[in-house]
Amino acid sequence: MTNQKQTVSLKWLLVGVLITNTAMSFIWPLNTIYLHETLHKSLVIASLVLFFNQFATMLGSLIGGKLFDQWQPYYAILLGISLNIFALGGLIFLHTWPFYAILLILSGFANGISVTCENSLATRVKNRRSSYVFNLLYFAANFGLVFGTLTVGYILPLGIGYVFALTTSIQILFLLVAYKKYNVARSVTENKRNFTGHKGKMTSQILGVLFLTLVCWLVYEQWQSNLSAYMVELGFPVKKYSLLWTLNAVLIVVFQPLVTFFDDWLLKHLRGRLNLGALLLVNSFVILLLPFKHNYLLYLLSMCLLTLGEILLFPGVASFVDLAAPTNLTGYYQGKVQVFSALGKAIGPVFGALIIDNSNYEVLFLVCGLMVLGAELVFSLPLLKKTT
Structure with a gap:
């Protein structure tokens, strides 16, 4: 060409x-x-x-x-x-x-x-x-x-x-x-870049962050599927559920440029960025366990934490994988990010519905929080191994 x-x-x-x-x-x-x-x-x-x-x-x-x-x-x-x-x-x-x-x-x-x-x-x-x-x-x-x-x-x-x-x-x-x-040539250069400096650690790092991605998308999908039914059951009108996604969009438009502005600092603390984003997702579900489920402010606060978490987490995953992968396999590893994201989105609604059918929404919120914490631990394992 x-x-x-x-x-x-x-x-x-x-x-x-x-x-x-x-x-x-x-x-x-x-x-x-x-x-x-x-x-x-x-x-x-x-x-x-x-x-x-x-x-x-x-x-x-x-x-x-x-x-x-x-x-x-x-x-x-x-x-x-x-x-x-x-x-x-x-x-x-x-x-x-x-x-x-x-x-x-x-x-x-x-x-x-x-x-x-x-x-x-x-x-x-x-x-x-x-x-x-x-x-x-x-x-x-x-x-x-x-x-x-x-x-x-x-x-x-x-x-x-x-x-x-x-x-x-x-x-x-x-x-x-x-x-x-987009008339871009295929890259033929291999340049292994990873955080530990040891090639053998690269696979475990990528697998850890991909597992974190899958779990976080799985719990995130609860907001797009099962949470709507939950709020309607509690007597909230559909427009109040829709308003939460308007808030989601406004927060992304406001805060994503701020995250981009501090990209230098966040890149130096990329693991911390991902862990903080995941913890914000955890707390968005912890809030839903509070005994004020008929108070709309609870859902507004939960959505704020969820949105701030996704702003830090999901773009950061792609950056983490890019830094940990060989440059001549960029498409392969970015494809993996999309695969694990799509898998979480696919099984999330079904996963949530099964828990609700067999228990209740409160159990679902608790399970979602614990799953993200578990995924964070898996993500941190390569770093823990390095320090031991």
Whole structure:
């Protein structure tokens, strides 16, 4: 290939992340409602469709990482976006059962490829540390989610076909951006960088942080699934639950740039950043165990802690893995981050529902907190071994 570069422009990478997350946020809030209310499928069937969607995302992430490292980053991301355009374009006309489920799963697979390639390209931004770039990508992704979820409410009354038409159009715009700006060559340089300085420790470090990622996404998903039912059961209107996610978005927009500003200091204390983020997630569930469950302020405070935790934790994971992995395997390891994230998202709602069915919500909150603490211990094991 001619005119290939070793680096990618931060500006255009952020534009791509903003575009793709705006497009996908038109769809994800509608899936359960559309499957259950319009297609008249049970909540079990709807949950299974979303599970397979996330499973397909995991598979796409693995394949996307391999394609990024062993084929061509440029062609890999173009492939992912093109497959997504095909799937979403099909949904414009084929949004009945079972085509809706099949195309939604294909979209998840395609999105896994393209998101992994985006995160891998973040390590190829010129004159910027990947930790700084990952912070900005997280901000751009969430800004896109806010814009998309606010807009879809005005489009849906026109018909579900219009939602998919707009989503497909935005993905076509993303394809044009990638075609013009993401022409990056495959890296052939191996440079092992890890925190301990011992190559043998690298695998345990990465496995530890990936396990922490899986568990934290699993408990985080309780807020997007089972907590809504809990609050409705307590008599809170749905709009008060939705307001919590507005608060989530506002906090991310306000605090993520602050985290980026202190990137130098946070990078030097990356383990501490991840542990603090996880502890904030733990405390967001501890608060829910307090005997004031009918007080809305309790949920506002819990959401504040949850959001601050995710701001520190999730972008920091990508930075940690990038520093601990060989540069010629960037796509492979960033793909692993996406796989473990998708796995946590996939099993989280089912995991929570099983605990609730067999006990109650308070047990779920306690289990979530203990699981994150256990994952933090696993994450710290390589460091503990080093000091003993």
